[in-house]
Amino acid sequence: MDIGNIVLIVIFMGLSDVILSLLWKKSPDLFDSIRNKTVKWHGNFIVQIIVFLLLSTPFISLGFYFNIGKVWLAAISGLIYAITSIVFRKERN
Structure with a gap:
């Protein structure tokens, strides 16, 4: 993985x-219910990184195996990171 991918x-x-x-600001109840059902360790950065990596x-x-472009890989990684950060965030901004 080169610097461009990162x-x-x-x-x-x-x-x-x-x-x-x-989206969370528009419908906070949806994200709060997802967060409350999935994770008990709100705000734990180490757990967030581990979940993101997993x-x-x-x-x-799979993206490298099927030779998917790096933009798609970056988009997928970004979406997964955003979802985990929403789940682990302690309070809305």
Whole structure:
């Protein structure tokens, strides 16, 4: 994985996080119910990173196996990161 892939993944992580944060402000009850049903360790950054790595690694591996473009891999990683950050966030911004 070269620097370009890492930069793309970080860009898509930020974009996905912003988009899901805006959606969270529109319908907070949906995200709160998902968060309350799935995770008890709200705000634990280490657990968030572990969950992100566990969720994103299979998708990235399959992406490399099937030769999916790096933009799609970055988008998938960004979306997974944003979902885990929403789930683990302690309170709405």
